[in-house]
Amino acid sequence: MKLHSLKPNEGSRKEKTRVGRGHAAGKGKQAGKGQSGQNKRSGTRPGFEGGQNPWFRRVPKRGFHNVNHVEYQVVSLEDLELNFENNDEITVQKLNDLKIARNKNMPIKLLSNGSVTKKFIVKVNAASQSAIKEIEKAGGNVEVI
Numbered sequence: 411m412k413l414h415s416l417k418p419n420e421g422s423r424k425e426k427t428r429v430g431r432g433h434a435a436g437k438g439k440q441a442g443k444g445q446s447g448q449n450k451r452s453g454t455r456p457g458f459e460g461g462q463n464p465w466f467r468r469v470p471k472r473g474f475h476n477v478n479h480v481e482y483q484v485v486s487l488e489d490l491e492l493n494f495e496n497n498d499e500i501t502v503q504k505l506n507d508l509k510i511a512r513n514k515n516m517p518i519k520l521l522s523n524g525s526v527t528k529k530f531i532v533k534v535n536a537a538s539q540s541a542i543k544e545i546e547k548a549g550g551n552v553e554v555i
Contacts, residue, residue, distance in 0.1 A: 482536060483516045487544055488524025496528040502535065502555075520552070 430441035443450040457464050489510050494500055502518055505511040511518050517535035522544050530550040542552045 481516065482519035483511045483513055484521050485510055485518055485534070486521050486523035487526050487541060490520075490530060490532070491524060491526055491528065494528070494530060497531075498528075499531045499533070501533045505534075526550070 427437055428435060429437040430439075432438045440450070448454065457466055459465070485505060490500060493508055493510060502511070505518060506514050520532060520534050520537035520541045522538055522541035526544050526548045528550075529548055530545055531553070532545060532550065533553045533555050535555060537552050537554060545552050
């Protein structure tokens, strides 16, 4: 067997119909799109309702929507105290593995709900100032990545 002799099995592949290539090709002149009209042309943009006022213009728009807003998953100090031992290094990956943080695509923010007695090395996306002070008071360290 050689590369030049390889062929797909009979009937496994369909040939594309080449439209608009003349009468003899079978799909000439109007290329299977009927006579004239909207659907024969390049089509319409998404959301176009045939000239009726479209949905996105009819619906009221209220408030300010910040495009740079980041939504965080919240992890409290109480969660760390219950699930980790003294001198543990706590990373985003470990929090996801233990299902303390549910959504793997969202960044994690550490908040100071509860108190800490153990020493931790915490590496998270964001942390409140009070959470950082609480962990450093217990002898740990917080690194914002």
